[in-house]
Amino acid sequence: MSKSLPPPGTSDIFPEEAASWRFIEESAIKIFSLYGYGELRTPVFEYTEVFERGIGGDTEVVQKEMYTFEDRGGRSLTLRPEGTAGVMRALLNTDVMNGNEKRVFYMGPMFRGERPAAGRKRQFHQVGVENVGHVAPELDAESILMLMHFLEESGIRNSKLQINTRGTAEDRKPAEEKLREHFSKSETALCEDCKARLSRNVWRILDCKQPQCQEFINSAPDATTFFSPETRGYFDKVCNALSAGGADFEVSPRLVRGLDYYVHTVFEVSHPGLGAQNAIAGGGRYEIFLPENKKPVIGVGFAAGIERLLMARESLDAGLPEKGPGCVFLAALGEKARDFNMALASKLRHAGIPVIAEVDIKSLKAQMRAADRVAASFALICGDNELEKNLIVCKNMKTGEQTEMESTSIGEFLKSIGRWHE
């Protein structure tokens, strides 16, 4: 076994696989652009407080999953465990706090010190979007519709969209009381985790998968019924706009998300092709407090896990768009021909034709095998005979056809017959 594996929970993405990644990323750029979003690139690490305040100190993520370190200047920095907080921090430098709407998307690696499992890495990758600075139910709905559009573009079928409302901070207090009241009655029967959640965060009990808790979760009151008429009206508008946009969704009063900053609409998309970690995307409306800021930044957005999107695609046997033509392989017989090929390779590449040239002196048989292995669409063969007459042998690897031609016109010929310019 190799001793050169990357650290736990990370992986190397080789070219063949990277093609699928790029497909997802390009789909994201294409679709998000259709909705007026532009890319924002923020650092992969931030001051630790950006996440502590932005995500919420009570969350699992902040408490035990962050990669935090001190830099040489004694600053406490943290590798970003999610994208939203850093984006908000960056947008603070704009006029977003004055009600001006900003639409941005991001993509890149995130880091969480969890135990790796199916669909979970320590370095994982997300694409996400944020609509910041403006509140309207239509924007919540548009964000969700954009997510579904993106999934469709990415070739991901059979996904399931669930939505819920978390209300506002004021809405939650009375609802929380009712829930605590309900679960307190059966405290001794709850699982250990839920007993702790009873005081720390009752909402999470609704999310619990332990069998012994299900009975009490099912009999729990629908928390949203305790929310204010305004909040419920807001949520109705989101649902109506979603229906109008043609989205299939399910309202799940028990959908609770693990980050503290959510208010009003929350949503999650799951896919059957994954495993225990079946959420491929999730998000919602949020109010985020950052260091030195009294007012929260408001917005709505989501993130999708690229690894999980790829798993979903794989379960569907989704193919990639047709590959372009292969490269041209330059075979040489002898050192003179090899040197000639080096110069020719440079000319062809500058003409936009991808070229792999053999640098070692070896048998033509071996070189043709190599050409086949790299899936070359043409092989150009050059030896002493050709050099003398300024010719070159051009072999079409697919048909086996072979023609001799002037070496000076080979570039034009290849461009006319190949499809590299497309």
Place this chain on the structure above:
RNA sequence: GUGGUUGUAGCUCAGUUGGUUAGAGCGUCUGGUUGUGGCCCAGAAGGCCGGGGGUUCGAGUCCCCUCAUCCACCCCA
């Protein structure tokens, strides 16, 4: 962090109750007459059997530790 699983060639895996020079398929390389790939045939290279310790006359096989993998819980994307 808690459980379980696995760890033998570049890859996928065999290795019987511990017993001589550790195997297969695929891949790679070389050949099958002069300068031609894919198919076929022949041959070759390539393994501190994850690492360390122990039991034994003898360990890839048994025991302990360690590292890593995969999966589940937790939580999330």
